[in-house]
Amino acid sequence: MGLFEVHRLVEAWPSLRSIQNLRELLKNHRQVEGVWLLQGHVIIAYKSIRNDEHEVYIFDQVPLNAVSDNGCDPVGVASKIIAVLMIDSTHIAIIEFNGLVHIMKFTSESLQWKNIQILQLNGGQGGVVNAMITAHGQLMYCIEDGTDEWCHSVCIETLQHQENGKFLLSNHTSLISNCPLFQFFTVDSGV
Secondary structure, three states, X not given: OOHHHHHHHHHHOOOEXXXXXXXXXXXXXXXXXXXXXXOOEEEEEEEOOOOOOEEEEEEEEOOOOOOOOOOOOOEEEOOOEXXXXXXXXXXXXXEEOOOEEEEEEEEOOOOEEEEEEEEEHHHHOOEEEXXXXXXXXXXXXEEEXXXXXXXXXXXXXXXXXXXXXXXXXXXXXXXXXXXXXOOOOOEOOXX
8 A cells, every 4th residue: 555545544534543643654754564454443564764674553443532542652573564464353463574473452441452472473484475364263374485486385373362361373284385475365254
């Protein structure tokens, strides 16, 4: 999504919390790497034009009469954001190229996101280039293992929400190896 489309988003969605912060970010002309719209939330990934730092900002839709505006603190990440996936109504997973998965929780009391956990996909082997979450709570992702077009693998891991509120990745399975880049799309309850 280009800068123009993000400006239009700001105009079309005036009830976003911390909208002024978003306007300031746009004025700084940072490079927008990705925009995700998830059930009342806008997630924007930036790459700084001054250095190679990556940041993620989350803006939330709030009732127009809400007086709470706690600001929007960036989530620091180490590499490019590949996907932002909705786990359930209060949790999202931010997937980085390096395989890190940031589990974020939205609390309605404070109207803020909290980074509750960081997980690692596939033991950090290869760069994640695409990811999605299935209806059954499995993370399906494509990693690149080398430099040619047939150097990708498709893997799947189960994302389990435990009783203590934490998440666990388990049952890593490599479905296909030495294949071209895969894109995933959900269709009804399947992939």
